[in-house]
Amino acid sequence: MDVARVCSDLVKIKSENPPGDTREAAEYIALLLDSMGIRSDITEGTPGHCNVISREQNRTLMLSGHIDVVPAMEEGWDIPPYAGVIDDTYVHGRGSTDMKGGCAAVLTAVERAISEFGEVPVSLAFVCDEEGGGRSGTRYLIEKQLIHPCDVLIAEPTPAFAPSVGQKGICRFEVEFTGTPGHSSLFPIVGDSAIMQAFSFMKLMDELHNRVYPQSEQLEQLIDHSISISDVGGGQNLAPIFRQIMYNPGLISGGERVNIVAQKCLLTMDMRLPWGCDCETILAEICRSVPKSAKVTPITRANASLTDPESFLVQSTCDAISSVYDVSSKPMVQWAASDARALRKAGFRAIEYGPGELSCLHGLNERVRIDQLRFVEEIYFRLIDTYRKRYGL
Template identity: 70%
Template sequence: MNVAKLCSDLIKIRSDNPPGDTREVAEYIRSVMEGIGIPSTITNGPNGHDNVISTSQKGRLLLSGHIDVVPALNDGWTYPPYSGKIDETWVYGRGATDMKGGCAAILSAVARAKDAGDELPVSLAFVCDEEGGGKYGTRYLLEKNLIHPCDVLIAEPTPAHAPAVGQKGVCRFDVEFAGTPGHSSLYPLFGESAVTQAMDFLAWMKKLHSRVYQQTAEMEELIEHSIQITGEGNTADYGPIFRQIMYNPGVISGGERVNIVAQKCSLMMDMRLPWGCDCDEVLDEICSHIPKSAVLTPKTKANASLTASDSFLVQKTCDAIGEVYGITSRPMVQWAASDARALRLAGFRALEYGPGDLSTMHGLNERVMIDQLKKCEDIYFRLIQSYTDITKDTL
């Protein structure tokens, strides 16, 4: 199976989220799986939110990828974003890195393992809606008991030499600030501005961000390695990303007219929480630093998660990476969130490892190197073999 061609074919099938319609790409993957000899099932969600999974979910290892992608405009691209252009080095297009390249590598590796003639020790799940939070994707499969706790590799793009075994927590919330309107010519003597309340709150958030959370010796070793890998090639200090609360006031709007003291101001906040930071405790602290008239509404809450570095899944993935690249591979942790957090909460041992040019993810001229696609296919194949050997030993 030509992994670059398969990646290109997947890119050509649009599955932007929003709107999240993955029917066509799910059907294409189902046909590939059936061609390999793996019976599959498509789950039908609202407005085309379809997942495709192997009918048998009894594997010791689950290989998973998401088939939705963020939208792309044509402007600024060297090749059209849904062209799936292939040259001597790269496959180009929206989803090449995040993460149709990883899905292609999974399918190619499974086809190769199937050709080897052994009973496959793996299950497969290609999900929708990861870019939209997973309500109709991984979370739906968990709620319906369509996938079952086991070891799981998610083909999210990572640095080539290190699988990601943990993700920071995520906390999203809205705040509605309420002021007292008045004539602008009399402010601040009369009136109370909801916009100024929001500004004061954001000033306090800088203090919260400056707090450094202490880590265990094991976690500190993982973080130091992650900082080294993440910072290769530049001089930025990545320490705060892993040890501190990162925050982004993504959307803010307020005020009624330029000459009225603002009565309303709304804020949408995204925070990423380090290990050792509890989401509920932080929200309680935040609530104590907003006016009593303000209303905070949590939207997403999840603490940082981690898969043990000495687990079979992590060790065998690192071994496979080391064999293919001729290096010593060690795991890292990530600052962003993914389906891994939901899977860990459900009892899965999860890690992420996949191909891609991280600098182009969600950006212009997204691309994946063909050589990396092939190496990922080889790594996944070796990992499958490790689980095949376990199955043989237990017979």
């Protein structure tokens, strides 16, 4: 199999989330696995939300990737997002970076390993719903005990020379503010606006954001390295992203009419929590700080997580990267969240490493370099060989 062709084939299979129907992509992968002699099962977390897992799951290493993608409109793209065009340098299209390129590299690396070594100490999981929080994907597989704790590499796009060993926590919640309606001509003397309550709530979020959480010496070193290799932020100081709470009031709706003091306002908040910041403690503080009439409803709660940088999984991955790229690879941590948090909570040692153009992640003209796909395939192949030599089956 050619990694660029497999990536292109996967891109051509539309698996946007929402709605999250991944059946066609799952069936394509199952056929490839069958051609390698790997027995697999397709499981549905909810109808149409399909995962593919190898039937033999008692292995020391699991390779995993998600096959759902964020939606794409054709407007603004130089090449239609689901054409899967391959040119001399790139595979183009939605999901090529996030993360059908990584899935393709897993499949071709496993095929190579089987051709060279026979049976290998690897289980596989290609999941749906990562872009929607994993309820029908990784979390479903964990809850149903269809996958079992082991070392796991998730083929998420990362910088070329650095596997990710940790992610910040995530706390999403809704706040419904309730005010006292009245005639707009009398406000603010008469009436209590739910919209203004939401506005005042933003001051609390600023206070939470301004707190700096000190990290251990090990985490400080990981953070400093992560900052040094990150190319986001347009030259901004990235240190607060790793050491402080970041927040985004992503959705807000409120009011009944322009001439009525607002009785209701609903705010949905996304917070990213640094290591040492406990989600439940922060939520309790928020509940104490909002007006008594307000209702706080948690949606997603997970503390920051970390896989030991000195573990065999991390060191073996760094060694493979170093040998392929002729660099000194060191692990990093990320500010975003992924399926890794659910896996770590369930007892897996999870890291992320995969191909991709991070600058176009979730954006227009998403693409992945073909040479990077081949480099990552080689890295996965060497990692499989390392586990084969150490653990066998």
